[in-house]
Amino acid sequence: MTRKKVKLAFITNDSSRKATFKKRKKGLMKKVSELSTLCGVDACAVIYNHYDSQPDIWPEDHNAALRVVAQFKRMPEMEQSKKMINQASFIHHRISKAAEQLKKLRHDNREKEVTDVMYQCSIGKLGLHGLVVADLNDMGWLIDQKVEGDL
Amino acid sequence: MAKKPSMGRQKIKIQKIEVKNHLQVTFSKRRSGLFKKASELCTLCGVEIAIIVFSPAGKVFSFGHPNVESIIDRYLTRNPNPNNSITDPFNLAEAQRSASVRDLNLQLGQIVNELEMERKRGENLDNMRKTNENHYWWESPVCKLGLEELEQLKEAMEELKKNVTLQGSKMMNSTSIFGSNVAGVFDQYESKPNQAILGSNSGASINNNFGYCHGFF
Numbered sequence: 001m002t003r004k005k006v007k008l009a010f011i012t013n014d015s016s017r018k019a020t021f022k023k024r025k026k027g028l029m030k031k032v033s034e035l036s037t038l039c040g041v042d043a044c045a046v047i048y049n050h051y052d053s054q055p056d057i058w059p060e061d062h063n064a065a066l067r068v069v070a071q072f073k074r075m076p077e078m079e080q081s082k083k084m085i086n087q088a089s090f091i092h093h094r095i096s097k098a099a100e101q102l103k104k105l106r107h108d109n110r111e112k113e114v115t116d117v118m119y120q121c122s123i124g125k126l127g128l129h130g131l132v133v134a135d136l137n138d139m140g141w142l143i144d145q146k147v148e149g150d151l
Numbered sequence: 152m153a154k155k156p157s158m159g160r161q162k163i164k165i166q167k168i169e170v171k172n173h174l175q176v177t178f179s180k181r182r183s184g185l186f187k188k189a190s191e192l193c194t195l196c197g198v199e200i201a202i203i204v205f206s207p208a209g210k211v212f213s214f215g216h217p218n219v220e221s222i223i224d225r226y227l228t229r230n231p232n233p234n235n236s237i238t239d240p241f242n243l244a245e246a247q248r249s250a251s252v253r254d255l256n257l258q259l260g261q262i263v264n265e266l267e268m269e270r271k272r273g274e275n276l277d278n279m280r281k282t283n284e285n286h287y288w289w290e291s292p293v294c295k296l297g298l299e300e301l302e303q304l305k306e307a308m309e310e311l312k313k314n315v316t317l318q319g320s321k322m323m324n325s326t327s328i329f330g331s332n333v334a335g336v337f338d339q340y341e342s343k344p345n346q347a348i349l350g351s352n353s354g355a356s357i358n359n360n361f362g363y364c365h366g367f368f
Contacts, residue, residue, distance in 0.1 A: 006191075008195075009194065009256060009260075010253075011195050011196065017196050020196060031181070031188060032185060032202065032204075035181045035204065038166070038168055039174050039181070040174070041178065041205045041207060042205045043202070043204040043205065045203075046200065046202075047199070048198060048199040048222065066227075068203055069203065069226065071205070072223070075211060083210060083212040084212075084215070084219050086214075086216060086217060087215075088251060094190075095259050098263060102269060105266065105269045109272050112276040116283070122308065129318065131318070136322070137319065143312045144312070146293075
């Protein structure tokens, strides 16, 4: 299966979009089905596209799908909305998660870099005069950590 | 400490999972992945979706675009003429909603790219570290060193710290532009990746252009 990086934007090319829709819809329905089976839970999916008035659904049988919807509707409003999410909030959530990961990653990488510089300085490969205060501070902190923690 | 690699992708049989704990973990992960795929489908193909999933504990999760209720109601009434406010291109609310989703997706795309770049950077740093560990015994993890080596290292570190502190105060005294905030506290997320001397190729750092103003954002 070729893995091309896809931009997260509306596909303007009609035939390309149609092909993508067909593939991904199939994949999505498969994932719903697997989730339902693996975890023994009820689920349903309804997809409206602009070509058909009739939606694509899973389970494929309308009665089965409607049963799940009815089950959903029977729940108190608060229960329904508790774990309900729409596209905008979902993407928002993804952004904050990614931002958190990025922050941690940057921190980790910074630590790796400062460690490397610390070693270079300790063997005289690099002079301290080339560093700025922020670097010196970080290195000082790192040395303390190392001495107190490890040594 | 090296991160323990996960088991990776395993092929499993599509039947109900026996172990309750596995089942719950699987549910959580797959539900999340499912919504992610649904979200992508909406963005890429401009379709409207609702997904309802009940959890093993009986709670219900749902994802919808533009929202779960309108899609479900539409499905229930089986109205051949869909509610115009959803598909009417001239509907202002709808247009605004699409625009903000578009922006959000752009933002998401950017962050994901940055994440990828940072990950690669981390990998490079790790590789460099590995080669250095082979050359220089003191860069090995502390647990691998003997007592004498540890004492040597400790001495070297303490000496370095002295010099670092010395250099730091020298700099603080010689220029006034540093101001009072020399603690070097900065928000990692806001800062640019290549700060001060610590550019992406640490080995060549001596030759970089470090002005005294670097590192202040």
